[in-house]
Amino acid sequence: MHPDRSPEPAAPSTGRLSRRHLLLGGAAAGVGAAALVGADSLLNTRSTPPLGETPGAAAHGGQTVPFHGTHQAGVETPPQAHGKFVAVDLAEDVDAEKIRRLLTLLSDDAAKLTQGKAALADSEPELAFVPARLTVTFGFGPGLVDRVPGVPAPAWLKPLPEFSVDRLRPEWNSGDLLMQICADDPLTVSHAARMLIKDTRAFGTVRWTQDGFRRAYGAEPDGTTMRNLMGQVDGTVNARPDTDAFETMVWEPRDNPEWLHGGTGMVVRRIAMDLDEWDRLDRPGREESVGRRLFDGAPLTGGTEHDEPDFDALTPLGFPRIAEYAHIRRARSDNPDEQVFRRAYNYDVPTLGDEGQDAGLIFVSYQSDVDLQFVPIQRRLDELDLLNEWISPIGSAVFAVPPGCAEGGFIGETLFPA
Amino acid sequence: MHPDRSPEPAAPSTGRLSRRHLLLGGAAAGVGAAALVGADSLLNTRSTPPLGETPGAAAHGGQTVPFHGTHQAGVETPPQAHGKFVAVDLAEDVDAEKIRRLLTLLSDDAAKLTQGKAALADSEPELAFVPARLTVTFGFGPGLVDRVPGVPAPAWLKPLPEFSVDRLRPEWNSGDLLMQICADDPLTVSHAARMLIKDTRAFGTVRWTQDGFRRAYGAEPDGTTMRNLMGQVDGTVNARPDTDAFETMVWEPRDNPEWLHGGTGMVVRRIAMDLDEWDRLDRPGREESVGRRLFDGAPLTGGTEHDEPDFDALTPLGFPRIAEYAHIRRARSDNPDEQVFRRAYNYDVPTLGDEGQDAGLIFVSYQSDVDLQFVPIQRRLDELDLLNEWISPIGSAVFAVPPGCAEGGFIGETLFPA
Ligand code: HEM
Ligand code: HEM
Numbered sequence: 001m002h003p004d005r006s007p008e009p010a011a012p013s014t015g016r017l018s019r020r021h022l023l024l025g026g027a028a029a030g031v032g033a034a035a036l037v038g039a040d041s042l043l044n045t046r047s048t049p050p051l052g053e054t055p056g057a058a059a060h061g062g063q064t065v066p067f068h069g070t071h072q073a074g075v076e077t078p079p080q081a082h083g084k085f086v087a088v089d090l091a092e093d094v095d096a097e098k099i100r101r102l103l104t105l106l107s108d109d110a111a112k113l114t115q116g117k118a119a120l121a122d123s124e125p126e127l128a129f130v131p132a133r134l135t136v137t138f139g140f141g142p143g144l145v146d147r148v149p150g151v152p153a154p155a156w157l158k159p160l161p162e163f164s165v166d167r168l169r170p171e172w173n174s175g176d177l178l179m180q181i182c183a184d185d186p187l188t189v190s191h192a193a194r195m196l197i198k199d200t201r202a203f204g205t206v207r208w209t210q211d212g213f214r215r216a217y218g219a220e221p222d223g224t225t226m227r228n229l230m231g232q233v234d235g236t237v238n239a240r241p242d243t244d245a246f247e248t249m250v251w252e253p254r255d256n257p258e259w260l261h262g263g264t265g266m267v268v269r270r271i272a273m274d275l276d277e278w279d280r281l282d283r284p285g286r287e288e289s290v291g292r293r294l295f296d297g298a299p300l301t302g303g304t305e306h307d308e309p310d311f312d313a314l315t316p317l318g319f320p321r322i323a324e325y326a327h328i329r330r331a332r333s334d335n336p337d338e339q340v341f342r343r344a345y346n347y348d349v350p351t352l353g354d355e356g357q358d359a360g361l362i363f364v365s366y367q368s369d370v371d372l373q374f375v376p377i378q379r380r381l382d383e384l385d386l387l388n389e390w391i392s393p394i395g396s397a398v399f400a401v402p403p404g405c406a407e408g409g410f411i412g413e414t415l416f417p418a
Numbered sequence: 419m420h421p422d423r424s425p426e427p428a429a430p431s432t433g434r435l436s437r438r439h440l441l442l443g444g445a446a447a448g449v450g451a452a453a454l455v456g457a458d459s460l461l462n463t464r465s466t467p468p469l470g471e472t473p474g475a476a477a478h479g480g481q482t483v484p485f486h487g488t489h490q491a492g493v494e495t496p497p498q499a500h501g502k503f504v505a506v507d508l509a510e511d512v513d514a515e516k517i518r519r520l521l522t523l524l525s526d527d528a529a530k531l532t533q534g535k536a537a538l539a540d541s542e543p544e545l546a547f548v549p550a551r552l553t554v555t556f557g558f559g560p561g562l563v564d565r566v567p568g569v570p571a572p573a574w575l576k577p578l579p580e581f582s583v584d585r586l587r588p589e590w591n592s593g594d595l596l597m598q599i600c601a602d603d604p605l606t607v608s609h610a611a612r613m614l615i616k617d618t619r620a621f622g623t624v625r626w627t628q629d630g631f632r633r634a635y636g637a638e639p640d641g642t643t644m645r646n647l648m649g650q651v652d653g654t655v656n657a658r659p660d661t662d663a664f665e666t667m668v669w670e671p672r673d674n675p676e677w678l679h680g681g682t683g684m685v686v687r688r689i690a691m692d693l694d695e696w697d698r699l700d701r702p703g704r705e706e707s708v709g710r711r712l713f714d715g716a717p718l719t720g721g722t723e724h725d726e727p728d729f730d731a732l733t734p735l736g737f738p739r740i741a742e743y744a745h746i747r748r749a750r751s752d753n754p755d756e757q758v759f760r761r762a763y764n765y766d767v768p769t770l771g772d773e774g775q776d777a778g779l780i781f782v783s784y785q786s787d788v789d790l791q792f793v794p795i796q797r798r799l800d801e802l803d804l805l806n807e808w809i810s811p812i813g814s815a816v817f818a819v820p821p822g823c824a825e826g827g828f829i830g831e832t833l834f835p836a
Contacts, residue, residue, distance in 0.1 A: 061637030123697040124649030186631035190766040209768030213604035219479030219550050231542030279541040348608040350627030
């Protein structure tokens, strides 16, 4: 019936499993056996006949991003299609020693999962075999750092100052431990989140989870800037990971305590969009509110997406071509310190009845000093930015993102000097 | 800085937009201009320099599935990575004439969006330019059909009989109009849903929305059967759209009224999985509950995924190798009528605190007579199926899926004979 079937994979045969099950007892034997099998083997050997006319595509699910290194993955990593942000609150009795245990557990599972291997106690090991560029990035809130005696927190590791645009809801704020789980496959993200959340269960509870998305892997030509749900090209002016500007912005230690060197700071803001009101605005009005064209993200002063806006250009009537209230004018600073690296995701949560849409942007920025780099920009936007008519921050959290670790180490080990 | 940039696309220039804006007034002019631009042009002309080391991939976002045809798309279409199911309840004053208007509007926008074109009043036209195999499939609940005078409903168009496994919650049940919105890109699905839900606003309210996912497009080799969140290969024994079996199962009119010929019946069941309990079960137990191996979905009686299970095989101790309570034994029927075509999606909704996971399967099946084909299977599974220990249907709805339409027509036109 299917003559092109590949030979039986070197999988645990059911017979063998049953024998081992009898000999060794249950789950451990089975899971252990399956966990030996890595992503490659599953992707390559499970050949099934094509269903209907699905067009050809090379399997990208096997791609991995290294977990170990100087910096954590998931910051420089070109944004994957899906991002899940999980904030955990630690239970009261979780002290430094328990934090160390938790971080060891999490790092170990993240290291495995990102490489397409099953987590230690993986209940669905096969779901791990499609890493799809999975990265897991950990961030620490003040509530975690405070519990490790003798460890100073960076001065900026606290809730952001209040802004007049804020409509913050407690359920989207703060958190002791943040896990940013990103991959090009939604099932991979779901599975990794499940495994990692299980690791945290004995140590705390989930405070919030935010699911985000961008364009699917390969849906657009490589390097196409994402669009947000207002339809704007979003992410054009953003340092590129291979540049000095990026190094300075994200990895420069500045005044951070030593345990954070090689790490950075992270801001997560859930920003709701009033899309129904936005829909009432005409197209030129929309373009003026940002200062860029909707069609291709080029500045209103002409050229294409990556051309420099001309902030001095005037209309024939003598008004600035890019308005004083335009988002890109307000977000840009002459001060080289005031720069952040943005890595945002869209969100769109189903609603009922005639509630309208619960959609917006999971704004994520990385910068080594949140007070120095992020706050002045947000303050300027708070004072004047036409976009504020249609957007409201409803959640806000700040995390310290510790450096990466070498094999055998764990994320956060620098909190516990030997 | 970016010398490989492509020349300025033939896009509405801002200057022209502003002129037209002055002449014609606001939104209409702007949106109209952009709407002239189709998927191809945007995908090909918005060339930006590659960001970091994103590996190469041909853009699949330009792929389209025809909207017009004998049957609606989204049934035979190889399942896309993302599926959104939106059930709308019609307002009390919506009569046959209004239904006709609503369906005309929806069909028109679905026809455009699936071909990568902006919807009629598209507020974010550029989000429409990546069709990514978008399909929109409409289903009619009894509440819609009843409102069209003189139109008989198929006998099976009613809530399913009660089953003892059911834990139905009213918020996931029924609905007058169903829109199944599937594409390989999550932003495409989000945008299409927004446009189509807006079309329905004057006619009713959203009763429920279910977001589902499978593996990302191209993440696994073509034709790989999906896995569900229990880790099982799910969808192995399922008729292929190009076969006689499929034709009979899905498109055979049987006793359906004439307006439904070329259409079919649809069952949507939201089935929650108790993954925490499932995790407690050992691997052999899991495999026995289904009758297939977890590693590759092959029957417990050997071979590979698509080999026939041997339901007569016995273990050395004389027990059936595929247990009496195994899901695949219970789900299979000797009666050739009792066959359905399954097209399910996973769901995984973020939860808070220690609520555990809100995850499961959006079970979707197509069959031309729900009573004849689906109900007996579900009844058998209700009586005995070890999987029932870990799964509970929490939502249930039945829809009549009308035939496709030709260009210029609309889905549901057969309800309104000339
Ligand atoms: C929902 C909320 C927001 C939306 C829809 C939005 C949208 C945009 C868009 C369309 C651009 C132009 C394209 C680009 O360069 O990426 C832009 C640029 C920018 N945005 Fe935002 N943005 C939002 C929130 C924020 C926030 C909270 C910040 C930081 C506090 C921020 C900082 C920036 C910066 C720094 C730029 C680049 C400006 C330049 O130098 O040209 N944005 N944003
Ligand atoms: C969460 C709920 C369910 C899960 C996890 C599940 C899982 C599975 C799995 C793993 C298989 C074997 C692989 C395959 O052939 O696809 C299977 C087969 C099947 N399932 Fe389910 N299933 C569920 C609900 C249902 C329901 C509600 C029905 C119909 C009432 C159904 C009907 C079938 C049929 C007809 C087969 C093929 C049986 C054969 O080999 O002939 N399943 N299911």
